[in-house]
Amino acid sequence: MTDHRPTRRRFLLGGALGAGAALLGCDMSVQDTPTGRVLETAEHLTRSAQRLLQGRHALAREYRATDISPRFRVNGSSMPDSDAYAALLDKRFVDWRLRVDGLVARPREFSLDGLKVMPSRTQITRHDCVEGWSAIARWTGVPLAEVLRATGILPSARYVVFHCADELEPTLDGSGRYYESIDLVDAFHPQTILAYGMNGKELSVGHGAPLRLRVERQLGYKQAKYLMRIELVDSLQGLGAGRGGYWEDRGYEWYAGI
Ligand SMILES: Nc1nc2c(c(=O)[nH]1)N[C@H]1C(S)=C(S)[C@@H](COP(=O)(O)O)O[C@H]1N2
Numbered sequence: 001m002t003d004h005r006p007t008r009r010r011f012l013l014g015g016a017l018g019a020g021a022a023l024l025g026c027d028m029s030v031q032d033t034p035t036g037r038v039l040e041t042a043e044h045l046t047r048s049a050q051r052l053l054q055g056r057h058a059l060a061r062e063y064r065a066t067d068i069s070p071r072f073r074v075n076g077s078s079m080p081d082s083d084a085y086a087a088l089l090d091k092r093f094v095d096w097r098l099r100v101d102g103l104v105a106r107p108r109e110f111s112l113d114g115l116k117v118m119p120s121r122t123q124i125t126r127h128d129c130v131e132g133w134s135a136i137a138r139w140t141g142v143p144l145a146e147v148l149r150a151t152g153i154l155p156s157a158r159y160v161v162f163h164c165a166d167e168l169e170p171t172l173d174g175s176g177r178y179y180e181s182i183d184l185v186d187a188f189h190p191q192t193i194l195a196y197g198m199n200g201k202e203l204s205v206g207h208g209a210p211l212r213l214r215v216e217r218q219l220g221y222k223q224a225k226y227l228m229r230i231e232l233v234d235s236l237q238g239l240g241a242g243r244g245g246y247w248e249d250r251g252y253e254w255y256a257g258i
């Protein structure tokens, strides 16, 4: 299987995070295969793809309360720099709404209290940033699957896009706004939650209040903070520079598996 696994360009300095999961699908090509062996190769690829998919359903390691890091760094934006966010924070997010739209059956807005009365999940996991630091925290939130069950998704939906309140790179045209995306395998993974709580408290502004994504099988930059809108799409092309996220548009990998 390893022969046919596409090579991942790794950008992790020192490889401190260990071997990651391989990219799925797009890099696998049978085009160069001599005709007589196409079927054999196709079978092999199917088997490989299946193993990779099963691998992606596996749970990230969960830790004990005593493993929680005494300090968890704030990284990237530490607070969205806009009057709109300041106004929401001022009123402790009572006016904040998470909009869920795009390729959903029932577009909806959720209040923070509305999300808090939905089924919740708490997990103690390790956050790994590409810059070479890790920290363990307890996250509480609503499984993304529950939100998507409430809105329904259309058959054409392929990706879930997370639009954030912050511009990490201030620009006039909004191209510096933070966003991220995941596929439906990760969207319905049981540890993929929209977190409003951290270590038993409300999520702080630095860590992404009022709501952030936790997608535990992937690196730190996928863990979008300051969520404002979730959009279901069939392609990532129309967003940003088309590579599926703020850092992806600047050269990082879209599937940042750990
Ligand atoms: N909206 C938004 N989400 C973001 C970022 C950001 O700058 N803006 N930084 C990312 C990166 S690189 C990391 S490592 C984590 C940091 O989360 P923390 O501040 O809770 O440590 O958030 C990720 N999500």
Ligand SMILES: [Mo]
Pocket (backbone or CB within 6 Å): 075, 128, 129, 130, 131, 220, 221
């Ligand atoms: Mo990061």
